Amino acid sequence: MKKRIMSIFIAIIISLSLFVSASASTGVYVGDTVDELSYSDIQDFDEYEDIEDYSSSLEETPEKGLPLSRIPIALVIGMILGFVIIGSIVSKNKSVRMQKNASVYTRAGSLVITGRADNFLYKNVERREKPKPQNDKK
Amino acid sequence: MSTILEQKCPCCGGAVEFDIGVQKLKCPYCDTEFDIAAMPQDDANTVEAINWNSQGAQWNDGETDSMCVYACNSCGGEIIADSTTGATSCPYCGNQVIMKGQFSGALKPDIVIPFKLDKKAAKEALKKHLSNKKFVPKSFLSDNRLEEIKGVYVPHWLFTCDTAADAFYKAEKIKRWSDDKYNYTETSYFDIFRSGSMGFDNIPVDGSTKMPDDLMESVEPFDISQAVDFNTAYLAGYLADKYDVSADESMLRANERIKQSIDDALKESVVGYDIVKSQNVNMNIMNGMYKYALYPVWILNTSWNGKKYTFAMNGQTGKFVGNIPTDKKAATIASILLGTGLGALIYGIMWLIELF
Numbered sequence: 246m247k248k249r250i251m252s253i254f255i256a257i258i259i260s261l262s263l264f265v266s267a268s269a270s271t272g273v274y275v276g277d278t279v280d281e282l283s284y285s286d287i288q289d290f291d292e293y294e295d296i297e298d299y300s301s302s303l304e305e306t307p308e309k310g311l312p313l314s315r316i317p318i319a320l321v322i323g324m325i326l327g328f329v330i331i332g333s334i335v336s337k338n339k340s341v342r343m344q345k346n347a348s349v350y351t352r353a354g355s356l357v358i359t360g361r362a363d364n365f366l367y368k369n370v371e372r373r374e375k376p377k378p379q380n381d382k383k
Numbered sequence: 384m385s386t387i388l389e390q391k392c393p394c395c396g397g398a399v400e401f402d403i404g405v406q407k408l409k410c411p412y413c414d415t416e417f418d419i420a421a422m423p424q425d426d427a428n429t430v431e432a433i434n435w436n437s438q439g440a441q442w443n444d445g446e447t448d449s450m451c452v453y454a455c456n457s458c459g460g461e462i463i464a465d466s467t468t469g470a471t472s473c474p475y476c477g478n479q480v481i482m483k484g485q486f487s488g489a490l491k492p493d494i495v496i497p498f499k500l501d502k503k504a505a506k507e508a509l510k511k512h513l514s515n516k517k518f519v520p521k522s523f524l525s526d527n528r529l530e531e532i533k534g535v536y537v538p539h540w541l542f543t544c545d546t547a548a549d550a551f552y553k554a555e556k557i558k559r560w561s562d563d564k565y566n567y568t569e570t571s572y573f574d575i576f577r578s579g580s581m582g583f584d585n586i587p588v589d590g591s592t593k594m595p596d597d598l599m600e601s602v603e604p605f606d607i608s609q610a611v612d613f614n615t616a617y618l619a620g621y622l623a624d625k626y627d628v629s630a631d632e633s634m635l636r637a638n639e640r641i642k643q644s645i646d647d648a649l650k651e652s653v654v655g656y657d658i659v660k661s662q663n664v665n666m667n668i669m670n671g672m673y674k675y676a677l678y679p680v681w682i683l684n685t686s687w688n689g690k691k692y693t694f695a696m697n698g699q700t701g702k703f704v705g706n707i708p709t710d711k712k713a714a715t716i717a718s719i720l721l722g723t724g725l726g727a728l729i730y731g732i733m734w735l736i737e738l739f
Contacts, residue, residue, distance in 0.1 A: 316726075320722075321726070322726065323724070324725075327724075334518065337516065338709050344601075346643035347641055349604045358649070364576075366574055369570045371568045371569075
């Protein structure tokens, strides 16, 4: 039991460290962005009247990393998985149950299918609009 | 409390009477006469009559119908047993007693599977069963005491039959695709019919109300190939009961299991669909036969925290079953810790996916 708790604790530490590094990467550093300018970025620069307009456009660049709103989603999924895993372990403590069927007592090779019919009834088609991507800035 | 007064002759102790002739008290045994005034009126002559009134309940009508009294052949001790008890041990001398009348005539079992595993194996199996379980309260493992362990021949009805069934199902096929603007889901619905036949051999149904049905079904299966013709000698050293659930009553359970089996078998033949749901199964049973058998089961009773826990072991194959309590607090804490760790891991994976 203690070993299990320790291993779970270590998993939490590793995961939290990933989380912290992910959170740290959500900011945009203008210095890094300038170093990564590509040829297309330089072309874009010509479209701006001055460097201030260009700098403010860089600040509008979509942030890297995940929004913090994903944390509760990840936690909820994790909690559901955690309860399901522990629940399956605990369910092994119950071994008394009625048998569902008598499959163990079927005579070997005695199953014979004597009739079959598959009849089509109707079909439904549903369509859902795809989420539109964000417009590119100009 | 009433007291009865009896005049006794001070000479011989006999009961004196009033003699009409002499108008005195006269002892009919020693002929001594006494004046009435001279007769001592002390408590020493008082015969006490003590009446105890029972406050206990009396047997109601029918309560004793299920009880039988036997005499032990070894010590003569009186054994009071249930009317279904077929073999037991004398509570006075421990001698094994078999009630022959319980297994004779129409009540004679057709077959019996003798015990293959002994009491020691049952105790070892209990230890093993408890050792590899998680989230069991520590005090259950240390404090629970094995109160009773008994080898019992449990009466079973064995059903053999051929079955024919018609089964109806609803099925769906799901197809997905997309274009630039939309995601499409096409669901096609079908009515499915299957008919088939299947044979079953020796489906056991517990024939004793004293044994929980779910416990007996949990220790299945038994290997019928090792069954032998019944002989009372096999019962020596073990407990045994005769059936008190008739074959007709047991048939209902057998029918349930047969119906589910043939439904599952026919459903497996419905292929190529994403969803298949059972609607109805009509079943006919032909060539049905049943037998009366005694199956060996070790029953172990323990107690913990005022509750009884019953375990059972298949006396032939060694399959061990029994429900164990769960430490809910520890399980909840473990779930929360694991859930938090998994949540953080999922967030990290989402970040990595976004990064690359």
